[in-house]
Amino acid sequence: NKAGTGIGNDIFTSTLETCTNTNIEVNYTESLIDVITTWPHFYFEKSLHAISTNAVNISIERGKWNIQPGSLFKPEIFLKDEREQLVDEEVNLFFQDTRFSVDLHQIIQNSAASFRIYGPPNENTKLFIQSAASLLSFDFQLNNCGFGYHFDNNSCVCNNNTEIQCFDDAVYIPIKKWVYKENMFPCPKGYCKDCSKKDSYVGNLCKLNATNQCALNRNQSSILCSKCNTGYSVVFGSSDCKNCSGESYKAIEIPFTVFSVVAGCNFVLLLLNKKTFSWYLIPTIYSYQILDQLISIKTCPVLLFFIELFNSVGMYRKFSLELCFYNNMNDLEKKGLMFIVALWWIVSLFIVYKIFSFFFQLFTKEKFTKEAFHRSLIVVLFIVYSITAKLSCDVLVSITINNEKKIFIFAEEQYLKETLHIILYAIAVFVIIAFLISFPLIILCSSLYWNLFNDLEISSIRWEFLQKFGIRFKKIMKFFKFLKWYQYGLKTTNDTDSYFPIYYIRIIIFPMFYFLARILLLVADQFSSSEIQPTCLSASSLCVLVFFLLLKPLLNKHHNVFHAIQLTNLFLVALWNDTYRWMYLESKDEKKFAIFINLLIFVPTGMAFFVVIINILKCTRFLEKLPCLMHLVKEEIPIPDRVENKCNDSDLREPLIEENTED
Structure with missing residues (x-):
């Protein structure tokens, strides 16, 4: 139908004029009347000689x-x-x-x-x-202006700024944001849909799909995507929601799996701390705790295992052990169970120590040293310190949405209105006061006691009330006797010729160094907006590195180098992660970048494994043939006189802390 535009009617017979002509290729034999009256593709009354070729x-x-x-x-x-x-x-x-x-x-x-x-x-x-x-x-009727726009001069105008960019096809917002009405809110880790590079604009802005903001199997209509779909449950090992119906047997499998993994780690800790304190473990564990906050790319499963092992056994990322515990479990209930996992780290260490000591004595006729338990305990307490700090923050943090105060990790419930949240809130407050704040102070007091006051005679104190305080202080410190092996195992420098405050910072403050650094990085992660969070983490990592380099607290310079490399590596990962969000990379370049980041993530494991191998070779006396490596494990200082006489011979086989040789 090629009738001209604007012409009301066109003679139908002229439209079909070609059908009456003889063509070289096709011979039309129908008469015009036959075509008009019988051609089935056209319908009109026979009395009409024309049809409308315009839209009717x-x-x-x-x-x-x-x-x-x-x-x-x-x-x-x-x-x-x-x-x-x-x-x-x-x-x-x-x-x-x-x-x-x-x-x-x-x-x-x-x-x-x-x-x-x-x-x-x-x-x-x-x-x-x-x-x-x-x-x-x-x-x-025109609708109200959508998110990211305001009404001006009969049109919706985009609120273009650092957080929002508008285009004809979509609105782009920062990653890890959840949109409700006219506002954006931070989305809990793993709850909202991931933004791929293909969907992003200038790196860190993602295309908004208001009807599909949540991760797979999370309820799109729930606040902050905090609720799983009906019939789905939050799993152990990640923040994913999965269908757990018919898997009630995993209520036994999960505790067994998690408890077995933790017990196995404690067994390894006891072996590594049998002879001397494994000084390299805490910086390595610290590295993987911080890496969980830094990396935003796909990670090698083996490295992911170490990252999640020391971060509440896989609370956020996809872990190799994604298991259902029970049907319809939500994130708030999961946090409560994670407090039990944190406690199990300590309990299982004691159980594993008792079992291992029994079999060790049964087969070797020797007692397994109690000092190995004390040395391992401080490492376990550092792991628990990090886990409980993160859990406590998750439980206590709130968010106001639509003039209602909500639980950030489970925004379907109002803050301190649900019974479970009230219980977890009380536990979190207790943990913060009794452990997160008190334990670094106990370490500080322990540093003062074992490094400065241990040789002080109480009777020499002039005032009676100070004598009473000194007696009680000594009793308290003996209760935390395991910290002695931590103090001596760090081998802080005894260079009293250095600047006076630096000397005391080295021997007193450094034992708290990684505990305080962990809190600093946690605050930077929890209480900064998603736009500046990577930058805050980079700046915090740099501060920790610079402080250590200025302090250089350890007597063995190679130990200082080990710590410095670990902290430098963390800063590089944080810096690259901050830079990555502003870069647009082709797929092949993105793969190269991911490989580079994974190599940096491997550094803590590789360095710790190297030290373990060196120590094993030392025990087998193989290193005597390689004197160039002896400095890595060589003990440079004798046992101090202030170590109590209660230590048996097995405790003193290797020196625990340096002493000024000039004395």
Whole structure:
């Protein structure tokens, strides 16, 4: 149908004129009357000699016209002639209310591909669509401006800033954000849908899909995506939601698996700390605790194991042990169970020590040294310190949405309104006061006692109340006797010729160094917005590194180098992670970048493994043939006189702390 635009009727016989002509390729034998009356593709009354080739029927999909003022709109207007065939024709759009207007945006092949409608929102008017032979009218209303826009001069204008970028097809927002009405809120880790590089703009801005913001199997209508879909549960090993129906047997499998992994780690700790304190473990564990906050790329499963092992056994990332505990478990209930896992680290160390000591004595006729338990205990307490600090923050942090105070990790419930949250809140407050704050202070007192006051005679103190305090202080420190092996095992420098405050910072403050650094990085992660979070983590990592380099607290310079490399590696990962979000990389370059980051993540494991191998070779006396490596394990100082006489010979086989040889 090639009738001209704007012509009302076209003679039907002229449209079919070619059918009556003789063609070289096709011989049409039907007469004109036969074609008109019998051709089944056309329907009209036999008495008519012409049909309308213009649109006599206009229809639209009404649901697709729900738009905001000024947004680019590509409508579908269906034009049909008398034979119910679609035709192309020019149409006019106009409104009853003169406040509304249409701006043609683009013309493609005589069709309006897209246009914009301007006018006030939530105001009723009549919209007319007119063709040459037909007219359609319907009630029309523009929507309110969507997220990221404000209304100005009959149009929705984008709030372009560092957090929002608008384009004709979408709004782009920062990663880890959840949108509700006109506001953005930080999304808990693993709850919201991941933003891939292909969907992002200038690195850290992601395309907003308001109807699909949540991760797989999380309820799209839940606040902060904090609720799983019906029939799904949060699993151990990640923040994923999975269908756990029919898997009740895993209520036994999960505790057994988690407790076995923790017990196995404690067994390894006892072996590594049998002879001397494994000074390299705490910086290595610290590295993997911080790496969990830093990395945002796909990680090697083996490295992921170490990262999650020392971070509540896989609370956020996808772990190799994604197991259901019970059906319909939510994130708040999971946090409560993680407090039990943290406690199990300590309990299992004691149980493993007792069992191992029994079999060790049974087969070797020797007692397994109790000092190995004391040395391992401080490492376990550092792991528990980090886990409980993160759990306590998760339980205590709140967020205000729609004028209601919500639990951040489970925003479906109001803050301190649900019984379980009240219980966990009380546990978190107790943990913060009795452990997170008190334990570094206990370490500080222990440093003062074992390094300065141990030789002090109480009777020499002049004032009686100070004598009483000194007696009680000594009793308390004996209760925390295991910290003695931590103090001596660190081998802090005894260079009293150095600047006086630096000397005391080295021997007194350094034992708290990694505990305080862990809190610093946790605060930078928890209490900074997602836009500046990577930068805050980089800055905090740099502060920790610089402080250590200025302090250089350890007597063995190679131990100082070990710590410095670990902290430098963390800073590099944090810096690269901060830079990565601003870079656009091709897929092949992105793979190279991921390989480079994974190599940096491997550094703590590689260095710790190297030291363990060196120590094993030392025990087998193999290193005597390689004197160039002896400095890595060589003990440079004798046992101090202030070590109590209660230590047996097995305790003193190797020196525990340096002493000024000039004395």
